[in-house]
Amino acid sequence: MSKFQLKWGILATGGIAETFARDLYPNPECRGVKDIEHVVVAAASSSSADRAQKFLKEVRAPESAKAYGSYAEMVKDPNVDIIYVATPHSHHYQNAMLCLEAGKNVLCEKAFTTNAAQCELLIKKAKEKNLFLMEAVWTRYFPLSIYVREVITSGKIGPVSRAYADLSQTMIPEKTFDDGHRMVNPDLAGGALLDLGIYALTWIFQTLYTTEKNPKPPKVLSFMRKYKLGTDEQTTMILDFPPTDSRGEAHGIATTGMRTHADPDGKGSAGPAIRVQGELGEVQVFHPAYRPTRTKLVLNDGTVEEKHWPQPGPGKGSGWKNGFGGGWQEEGEGQGMFWEADECAYALRDGRKEGRYENLEESLVIMRVMDEVRQQNGMKLPEKIETTDYPVEL
Numbered sequence: 001m002s003k004f005q006l007k008w009g010i011l012a013t014g015g016i017a018e019t020f021a022r023d024l025y026p027n028p029e030c031r032g033v034k035d036i037e038h039v040v041v042a043a044a045s046s047s048s049a050d051r052a053q054k055f056l057k058e059v060r061a062p063e064s065a066k067a068y069g070s071y072a073e074m075v076k077d078p079n080v081d082i083i084y085v086a087t088p089h090s091h092h093y094q095n096a097m098l099c100l101e102a103g104k105n106v107l108c109e110k111a112f113t114t115n116a117a118q119c120e121l122l123i124k125k126a127k128e129k130n131l132f133l134m135e136a137v138w139t140r141y142f143p144l145s146i147y148v149r150e151v152i153t154s155g156k157i158g159p160v161s162r163a164y165a166d167l168s169q170t171m172i173p174e175k176t177f178d179d180g181h182r183m184v185n186p187d188l189a190g191g192a193l194l195d196l197g198i199y200a201l202t203w204i205f206q207t208l209y210t211t212e213k214n215p216k217p218p219k220v221l222s223f224m225r226k227y228k229l230g231t232d233e234q235t236t237m238i239l240d241f242p243p244t245d246s247r248g249e250a251h252g253i254a255t256t257g258m259r260t261h262a263d264p265d266g267k268g269s270a271g272p273a274i275r276v277q278g279e280l281g282e283v284q285v286f287h288p289a290y291r292p293t294r295t296k297l298v299l300n301d302g303t304v305e306e307k308h309w310p311q312p313g314p315g316k317g318s319g320w321k322n323g324f325g326g327g328w329q330e331e332g333e334g335q336g337m338f339w340e341a342d343e344c345a346y347a348l349r350d351g352r353k354e355g356r357y358e359n360l361e362e363s364l365v366i367m368r369v370m371d372e373v374r375q376q377n378g379m380k381l382p383e384k385i386e387t388t389d390y391p392v393e394l
């Protein structure tokens with residue numbers, strides 16, 4: 001069978017760029033995917049071409065891959081099919097627009113942009129140019145997430161009326177981050193909400209919104225505890241989703257923060273990070289919300305079904321490693337970013353312009369929710385990163 005090959009350009013060479021590009025290396029057959037393949041053909045660094053060259057070596061890109069010392073140069077490379085934007089959220093709008101303007105398909109890291117107005121303009125540009133555009137919410141494409149959504153749509157837990165989701169990780173900001181770090185710095189759109197809270201919202205949305213035929217955006221009530229720099233260190237959101245054809249009104253409670261932990265002992269002893277509750281029982285997902293590997297279905301009739309979802313890879317003895325956050329994964333185990341990459345390959349092969357499990361309309365609705373939360377709590381970001389003007393030098 002001939003395989004569809006997707007040729008990637010990686011825009012930026014920081015932490016997640018490396019993790020993502022490493023995940024493109026293993027043969028997709030090790031996860032049962034036989035009809036597509038990925039190749040990194042270019043990387044660009046705003047620091048230097050040398051940095052991009054070093055990056056390409058680290059991620060085992062082919063010798064022929066090109067190293068660029070600026071993003072503007074890479075977007076002109078005719079050999080690149082799609083660009084993965086891996087800069088801080090503050091830069092996504094400018095960088096993604098640069099790619100779209102140059103006629104490139106885009107997979108852009110979360111949070112998509114700093115606000116909904118920017119997101120709307122990226123969508124408009126992608127449509128105008130007939131290009132593929134997707135927010136890189138990798139978790140949506142995991143087999144685990146597909147399973148959870150199927151549990152809901154199959155009716156196993158009955159009509160759903162409530163979901164809780166937490167992504168909190170204790171990283172006491174004043175001890176962990178200097179003021180310039182992207183997790184706290186307003187100039188880089190720092191704060192818990194846009195970086196971590198988006199995963200709590202992802203779980204609320206993919207269980208109360210994506211699963212419905214004609215979903216409507218929720219009403220939102222929220223509270224924020226601010227860090228000394230004005231960005232949020234803890235945010236709590238209550239979302240009220242209107243009734244749909246298959247369920248009544250549903251409530252979502254999404255929490256995020258840097259001073260508490262969803263899984264204090266790292267063993268799940270504190271219980272699940274996500275609970276989706278219906279009339280017949282609930283489905284639970286264990287921390288971390290961005291890369292969960294364990295679920296539990298608990299029904300009113302006494303059924304308890306626990307499942308483990310390790311991320312596939314080339315296996316022990318392969319000498320290949322990937323991973324972030326909780327340390328390197330086991331040798332040969334994947335990070336799981338390849339599922340979203342596979343989705344991009346299938347979309348481009350089949351002529352689709354959006355991802356299947358979070359379309360652009362849903363990304364926009366979530367950006368609007370985050371705008372509303374910031375507005376309710378007076379969390380402003382600098383004008384230069386919230387502007388819809390393009391191009392702007394950041």
Ligand SMILES: NC(=O)C1=CN([C@@H]2O[C@H](COP(=O)(O)OP(=O)(O)OC[C@H]3O[C@@H](n4cnc5c(N)ncnc54)[C@H](OP(=O)(O)O)[C@@H]3O)[C@@H](O)[C@H]2O)C=CC1
Nearest residue numbers: 012013014015016017045046047086087088089109110111
């Ligand atoms: N999906 C996921 O699981 C994860 C997603 N992310 C997302 O990825 C994005 C990047 O995060 P991460 O990789 O951790 O960040 P890093 O700080 O590690 O890397 C960001 C890179 O962006 C480039 N960059 C360009 N301008 C700036 C600037 N002014 N300040 C800092 N960096 C700049 C740099 O690359 P260069 O010098 O080569 O141009 C830098 O290395 C964020 O939006 C974050 O939300 C982050 C972690 C996990």
Ligand SMILES: O=C1OC[C@@H](O)[C@H](O)[C@H]1O
Nearest residue numbers: 110169183195196290325
């Ligand atoms: O997307 C992410 O997932 C893992 C977190 O540790 C990281 O801060 C965030 O950007």
